[in-house]
Amino acid sequence: MGTINYKTSDYITMGINPGDVYAVQNDPDFIEEMQENVKEYGGSLENEIYYYIDNEFEELYNAGRDILNNYDFYYYHVKIEGGYYEGCYIDIENNYGVCYDSYEDRREANKEITQIKKMLFELLEAGFVACYPGWCTGYDDHNETRAAIAEAVKAMRDEAANIPTWNQYERATA
Secondary structure, eight states: OOSOOSOOOSSOOEEOOHHHHHGGGGOHHHHHHHHHHHHHHOSOHHHHHHHHHHHHHHHHHHHHHHHHHTOOOSSEEEEEEEOSSSOEEEEEEEOOOSSBSSHHHHHHHHHHHHHHHHHHHHHHHHTOEEEEOSSSOEEOOHHHHHHHHHHHHHHHHHHHHHSOBHHHHHHHHO
C-alpha cells in the first residue's frame, strides 16, 4: 500500500488488494494453524506467515494470468503486470489507430469489448478488484468493482462508437 504500487490503465485498473492478503495475519485461527506448521516442520512463525502471504500473491497472479490466457484481443491490449512492491494488476489499453477500416471492424471491436467485460468479471471472482493507483492506492470492494466494470465497458463502447471508418473520416475532411 504506500507509494505508487500499480500504474493506471486506460479504462479500469484491477489489482490485488494487499490488505485482503495481509489481513490473515490478524486471524487467530490462521496464527494457530501457522504455529502448528512450525511445530510440525520447524522454522519460525514469521517465515511461515511470509511464505503463506508470498504464496497467496503468486496464486492470485497465476489465476489472473490464466484468465487472460483464455482470451485473444486485437483492438485492445490487455496484460497482467507486477506491482512495484507486491501483487499485480491488469492493464487495458486501446490498440487501434485513428479510424476503423470498415463497419465490420467496429462490430468486431464491440464483440471484443463484450469479451473484455466477461474477462473482468472472471478476474473479479478470482479476487481482483478495481484500484486507483497513487500515493496511497485505493481499492474498491466487490460491489463497487462491479459498478466500475460497467462504467469502463460503457466508456469503451462510447469510444468505439465515436471512432469513424476511413470513408467517414475522408468525407468529413474533404
